[in-house]
Amino acid sequence: MEENSHYGEELKLIRSIISKTELVETIKWSAPTYTLNRKNVVGFSASKNHFGLWFFNGVFLKDKHNLLINAQENNTIALRQMRFTHKDQINEATLLEYIKEATENQLLGKEIKPT
Template sequence: MESSKTDTRIWDKINGWSEELELLKSIVAQTELIETTKWGGCVYVLDNKNVIGIGGFKNYFTIWFFNGVFLKDEKKVLVNAQEGVTKSLRQWRFTSKDDVNESLVLEYIQEAIENEKQGKIIKPTKAELTIEMPEIFQKELDVNPNLADAFLKFSPYKQKEFLEYIVEAKREETKRSRLEKIKPMILENIGLNDKYR
């Protein structure tokens, strides 16, 4: 996600869209989807799979379709929030309750549910381990075989998360403190972002 300078993408947790979001919720309530909260927002699932979400941003409120790329979108209402970055997610943005055509929104949601039932999803591509091993971390692995063994048990994706965490630090002392923070996590087989998953 781009920086908060891009006003239209700022997630507005205390927003002025409560009435409008209630309208969207009342439409979704007519379906078999189950409401849950993920990433601080309202997400609707089918068999524990994310189908749609709703939320308010600074300049609009929206319904997003996690696999919206598969929707026919005959009315051309869907947008890709991050062109070139987002592969499957599509948003339908509204600026007032008058923009919400209940039967049309319901039609799109039903199509999204049907697509989910048919298993229409874009499988995420496995991230290559393209990040270079930080010297500070390699030295630690060389002197601590238990740490090295534990690190190798992680998937390439989780290994990459640990490496990026160290590499992204600008100062050497920050790199060292981050290394000290992740060592116990690695030894206990806890991924860097496991608590958020």
């Protein structure tokens, strides 16, 4: 994430929020990825124009705040992203709400396996 250091403070904030959950941090695909029982739940990263989280089985999230997008329509089935461009867009309570729901869905076994 060094090449995206312009989002360093924002990524530290996201990491601190996720650290309040029961998820275990690991590195996959060169990015922090959080797991439950060794199953991927959520990860985060930054690109040139935005930073955010991705939910591996986000298709099952209720998305009552309308924050999730499918980054690759017709290619991505389960993955959903939450994108930000500014630190002030991060609402801790809302992120924890989505992460909690994603964790509960994982515990329930809700997942779409890659084909």
